[in-house]
Amino acid sequence: MALIFFYIVTVPYLITLFFNAFVRVIMSLYLVKSGKNQPDNVKNANLVIIAGYFYLITGLILNFLPLLTFYNVTPGEYQFYKGYQLFTWIFYSIIWLVSFGILFIIFAYKNREIYKNYLLTGAFLMCVAFILQIIVSTIFYTLCLDDIFYDPFFTIEGHLDWYIYFALNDILLTVYALSVAFFVVHSKINQDKFMLRASLLIIVRHLTGMFLNIMIFLFGT
Amino acid sequence: MSRFDQHSSIGFLVYYIIYIIWTGSLIMDDIAVGLIIFFSIVPDLDIFYGARKAGGIENLDDEFQHHFFSWSHYPLTYTPFIFLFIISLIFNFYPTYFIIPIIGIYMGHFMMDTIACGDGIMWGKNPFKKDRYARFINIWCSKTDGYHGLHWNARYRQTIFCKLANIAVIISVVLIQIFQIIMTYRIFYAISLLYIVPIVYLLLMLYFGLEKIPEEHLKEPLKGRYADYRVNQKYINGLSEKNRKKHLQKYSDLLKDYKG
Numbered sequence: 001m002a003l004i005f006f007y008i009v010t011v012p013y014l015i016t017l018f019f020n021a022f023v024r025v026i027m028s029l030y031l032v033k034s035g036k037n038q039p040d041n042v043k044n045a046n047l048v049i050i051a052g053y054f055y056l057i058t059g060l061i062l063n064f065l066p067l068l069t070f071y072n073v074t075p076g077e078y079q080f081y082k083g084y085q086l087f088t089w090i091f092y093s094i095i096w097l098v099s100f101g102i103l104f105i106i107f108a109y110k111n112r113e114i115y116k117n118y119l120l121t122g123a124f125l126m127c128v129a130f131i132l133q134i135i136v137s138t139i140f141y142t143l144c145l146d147d148i149f150y151d152p153f154f155t156i157e158g159h160l161d162w163y164i165y166f167a168l169n170d171i172l173l174t175v176y177a178l179s180v181a182f183f184v185v186h187s188k189i190n191q192d193k194f195m196l197r198a199s200l201l202i203i204v205r206h207l208t209g210m211f212l213n214i215m216i217f218l219f220g221t
Numbered sequence: 222m223s224r225f226d227q228h229s230s231i232g233f234l235v236y237y238i239i240y241i242i243w244t245g246s247l248i249m250d251d252i253a254v255g256l257i258i259f260f261s262i263v264p265d266l267d268i269f270y271g272a273r274k275a276g277g278i279e280n281l282d283d284e285f286q287h288h289f290f291s292w293s294h295y296p297l298t299y300t301p302f303i304f305l306f307i308i309s310l311i312f313n314f315y316p317t318y319f320i321i322p323i324i325g326i327y328m329g330h331f332m333m334d335t336i337a338c339g340d341g342i343m344w345g346k347n348p349f350k351k352d353r354y355a356r357f358i359n360i361w362c363s364k365t366d367g368y369h370g371l372h373w374n375a376r377y378r379q380t381i382f383c384k385l386a387n388i389a390v391i392i393s394v395v396l397i398q399i400f401q402i403i404m405t406y407r408i409f410y411a412i413s414l415l416y417i418v419p420i421v422y423l424l425l426m427l428y429f430g431l432e433k434i435p436e437e438h439l440k441e442p443l444k445g446r447y448a449d450y451r452v453n454q455k456y457i458n459g460l461s462e463k464n465r466k467k468h469l470q471k472y473s474d475l476l477k478d479y480k481g
Contacts, residue, residue, distance in 0.1 A: 163406065170402045173412060177421045
């Protein structure tokens with residue numbers, strides 16, 4: 001038995017899958033609406049609309065990519081598994097990097113006089129967070145996973161790669177949370193109710209995700 | 222001193238020293254971090270009540286002098302926390318947690334509000350006697366006393382205390398981030414919101430605190446400086462005989478001008 005691609009195994013996983021897809025669609029629609037409802041003096045509002053559609057299409061593709069797991073794999077299959085997992089994480093990071101990062105940086109920069117620096121800071125931090133995410137995923141799938149794979153009695157103590165992995169992962173979480181906070185602040189101060197809802201949905205999604213992860217942990221994938 | 226993030230970080234740093242001495246551990250757990258950050262701003266939560274009454278936080282102006290009128294800013298209000306701590310100490314029931322409200326409220330908040338503030342703190346005010354007041358204590362306040370709201374904030378931000386407190390905020394953020402990393406490593410990927418939320422809150426408030434000061438806030442207030450308890454008849458009448466004498470003597474010029 002080797003690699004297994006699978007979609008649906010348990011109810012909690014199914015709920016997670018469709019919940020994520022649902023939230024992605026709603027978030028995208030709010031972004032599109034926000035773009036369409038920008039005041040007349042705002043430049044390049046179409047960038048927000050593009051961000052919304054980009055996030056919708058790529059997010060849904062990512063959402064329904066099959067999960068991959070393995071059992072008694074050959075070294076070649078193991079390498080394929082690592083490559084596939086790394087690809088999904090990089091794909092995920094690029095979606096956020098483009099939609100909530102680069103596009104918003106350009107938009108916010110062109111409208112600095114109207115929107116001050118909150119959105120610009122938030123988008124910049126989002127870029128930092130997802131560049132860190134790519135680095136962290138690369139460290140995990142090229143170094144850390146090997147430790148577990150080749151040594152069943154492995155403990156993380158004394159392994160520098162794990163120290164770096166945890167440190168960067170925690171910093172990226174902080175930067176990401178701060179970035180979302182700036183999106184909320186921008187929306188609140190500039191009374192952009194659609195952007196506010198999209199930003200709050202990010203928070204709701206993560207909080208619900210934490211709860212669902214506990215359920216999956218308890219009842220299995 | 223009176224900014225949310227600064228209160229929290231000073232409370233956190235004071236508690237951190239006590240925590241190290243008491244427990245011998247350099248890593249503070251997430252519950253303690255969350256509690257100390259929260260309790261250090263507890264007296265200021267009346268701002269949200271005031272904002273609700275005023276129809277929005279942007280409507281709170283120089284008239285909102287909560288150090289004078291709000292029971293949440295009377296230190297004696299929080300004495301039950303001292304009794305709770307003593308009981309927890311006697312029964313050895315999480316005393317390191319029960320000391321948090323005391324450190325947060327008294328050291329993180331009231332001690333800071335006694336420095337470079339607009340009013341200072343009435344340390345001796347009995348919260349159960351409505352019209353009886355104590356003297357305000359406000360030290361190192363030559364640039365800030367008598368100013369309130371955004372006028373106070375604009376001046377306070379130019380003081381050395383504000384700059385030192387900003388450094389305290391940055392140190393707190395770095396420490397909490399280190400705690401988070403070490404705890405995640407120890408408990409293997411158990412990320413706690415009680416670390417992340419305080420960091421985000423401190424950094425966000427620091428960001429607001431470093432924004433450019435609007436010119437109009439640096440101008441003199443419409444009602445002038447010291448339009449506060451110093452010339453408030455209700456406050457003066459509520460002082461004890463001895464304190465009233467001291468007050469009238471100290472602010473005799475001001476009171477003369479005010480009446481004139």
